[in-house]
Amino acid sequence: MKTFDELLRDAEVAHGHLCAGQILGVRLAMRGLELLGIDDPHGKDRKRLITFVEIDRCATDAVAVVTGCRLGKRALKFRDWGKVAATFVDINTGKAIRIAAKESSKALARAMHPEIADKNQQQMLAYREIPNADLFTEQWVKVSLPPEELPGYKGERIVCAECGEGINFQREVRRNGRILCRACAGERYYEEIS
Numbered sequence: 001m002k003t004f005d006e007l008l009r010d011a012e013v014a015h016g017h018l019c020a021g022q023i024l025g026v027r028l029a030m031r032g033l034e035l036l037g038i039d040d041p042h043g044k045d046r047k048r049l050i051t052f053v054e055i056d057r058c059a060t061d062a063v064a065v066v067t068g069c070r071l072g073k074r075a076l077k078f079r080d081w082g083k084v085a086a087t088f089v090d091i092n093t094g095k096a097i098r099i100a101a102k103e104s105s106k107a108l109a110r111a112m113h114p115e116i117a118d119k120n121q122q123q124m125l126a127y128r129e130i131p132n133a134d135l136f137t138e139q140w141v142k143v144s145l146p147p148e149e150l151p152g153y154k155g156e157r158i159v160c161a162e163c164g165e166g167i168n169f170q171r172e173v174r175r176n177g178r179i180l181c182r183a184c185a186g187e188r189y190y191e192e193i194s
């Protein structure tokens with residue numbers, strides 16, 4: 001395992017800047033790996049881990065850097081819940097730990113470093129110093145992962161009866177005897193303009 005400072009540098013490069021979210025995200029992911037006993041997520045343990053992230057902010061980039069879990073490897077799962085939290089699943093053992101940043105950590109940062117006016121600077125320093133127990137809540141959980149959620153799964157690919165686009169593994173919707181993609185079934189996040 002790389003050191004905290006090495007991982008923080010990697011996170012800074014990947015994310016584009018150094019911020020309180022990077023420090024929080026690196027610590028959160030390191031804590032998750034520590035509790036699972038995974039110490040080489042980019043090497044020998046690289047196929048052991050699946051990570052669920054619950055926010056699309058700074059810390060998530062750092063979690064991806066530390067864990068090596070990526071969306072394109074199906075190892076990073078996004079649940080848009082707006083929480084600075086992540087769940088780390090060891091697919092070898094089935095153990096999973098969910099770690100969430102405590103909401104009180106911002107007030108704690110203010111109390112620790114009132115001399116620093118800039119919030120990001122204040123939190124960047126405090127988030128290095130606050131012990132894990134004051135920074136995070138930790139909870140052992142169970143995560144059910146069907147085969148199609150695992151990185152190496154290869155399954156049938158089918159075609160939407162409406163738009164003709166191909167769909168991977170059980171993301172299709174069956175409606176009135178037709179097989180549709182989610183967009184054609186009404187879940188479109190975009191509107192077509194002609």
Ligand SMILES: [Zn+2]
Nearest residue numbers: 019021022058
């Ligand atoms: Zn940031």
Ligand SMILES: [Zn+2]
Nearest residue numbers: 160163181184
């Ligand atoms: Zn379709």
